[in-house]
Amino acid sequence: xxxxxxxxxxxxxxxxxxxxxxxxxxxxxxxxxxxxxxxxxxxxxxxxxxxxxxxxxxxxxxxxxxxxxxxxxxxxxxxxxxxxxxxxxxxxxxxxxxxxxxxxxxxxxxxxxxxxxxxxxxxxxxxxxxxxxxxxxxxxxxxxxxxxxxxxxxxxxxxxxxxxxxxxxxxxxxxxxxxxxxxxxxxxxxxxxxxxxxx
Amino acid sequence: xxxxxxxxxxxxxxxxxxxxxxxxxxxxxxxxxxxxxxxxxxxxxxxxxxxxxxxxxxxxxxxxxxxxxxxxxxxxxxxxxxx
Numbered sequence: 001x002x003x004x005x006x007x008x009x010x011x012x013x014x015x016x017x018x019x020x021x022x023x024x025x026x027x028x029x030x031x032x033x034x035x036x037x038x039x040x041x042x043x044x045x046x047x048x049x050x051x052x053x054x055x056x057x058x059x060x061x062x063x064x065x066x067x068x069x070x071x072x073x074x075x076x077x078x079x080x081x082x083x084x085x086x087x088x089x090x091x092x093x094x095x096x097x098x099x100x101x102x103x104x105x106x107x108x109x110x111x112x113x114x115x116x117x118x119x120x121x122x123x124x125x126x127x128x129x130x131x132x133x134x135x136x137x138x139x140x141x142x143x144x145x146x147x148x149x150x151x152x153x154x155x156x157x158x159x160x161x162x163x164x165x166x167x168x169x170x171x172x173x174x175x176x177x178x179x180x181x182x183x184x185x186x187x188x189x190x191x192x193x194x195x196x197x198x199x
Numbered sequence: 200x201x202x203x204x205x206x207x208x209x210x211x212x213x214x215x216x217x218x219x220x221x222x223x224x225x226x227x228x229x230x231x232x233x234x235x236x237x238x239x240x241x242x243x244x245x246x247x248x249x250x251x252x253x254x255x256x257x258x259x260x261x262x263x264x265x266x267x268x269x270x271x272x273x274x275x276x277x278x279x280x281x282x
Contacts, residue, residue, distance in 0.1 A: 003265050004262045007209060007212070007260060009216075009217070009220075011210075053227055057227040057228055060227055061224065064220060073280060077280050078280070081282065168221070168224065175229075
């Protein structure tokens with residue numbers, strides 16, 4: 001079950017059309033290292049994890065990623081709002097407009113549609129957590145590239161927030177990997193409700 | 200009740216919710232950290248108070264019964280992606 005909160009995790013107010021950045025932001029909306037990929041990757045991998053702490057981390061980070069996906073969609077919508085067809089065409093969005101109008105379709109900046117082959121779910125906890133750590137670093141790099149492409153502070157500020165979240169998520173997945181390695185080498189048992197310490 | 204404007208109250212809710220997101224992720228891998236648990240619970244009480252005030256003064260923030268609804272404001276109040 002999920003509950004919707006009618007609010008963005010971090011505010012987005014882009015007041016001038018910027019179709020060039022709308023196109024580039026699609027990297028994080030429908031690209032291989034997008035917020036959509038992140039959310040699906042973590043929420044999908046939860047079911048085969050053997051430890052409660054890792055199940056919790058994947059559930060909560062997966063949920064936060066969906067809120068980030070909403071922020072990116074909001075940024076794209078506001079960057080396209082008020083742009084003329086000439087401006088969309090000059091930004092290379094004429095093909096996008098013909099197929100999607102003002103809709104926000106999950107594709108990358110080159111128009112390649114999102115596919116589930118961008119995520120992995122091997123069912124192997126070490127392999128999946130290693131993928132998650134790499135995914136966070138790839139998303140961080142993409143955010144830095146996006147910030148390099150504009151000097152619009154209304155776009156840079158939310159990107160700065162999103163970049164910082166990748167760093168925190170990487171840290172938490174690193175801890176999950178350490179938990180998993182301790183279980184694999186027999187240094188600790190998987191945690192579950194039955195072994196939880198009572199305060 | 201505070202005398203925050205709607206924007207200021209939303210910003211405050213965002214700040215407290217963000218602290219809770221951060222503490223939640225930390226507690227996921229450190230579930231036995233009592234200090235962080237206490238911090239989490241203190242922020243949760245504050246969030247509940249701020250969200251109740253927001254709902255009472257400006258309309259519902261959450262769907263499916265987490266917020267009480269008045270006639271139509273869930274539907275007709277601005278959606279988060281609208282400028």
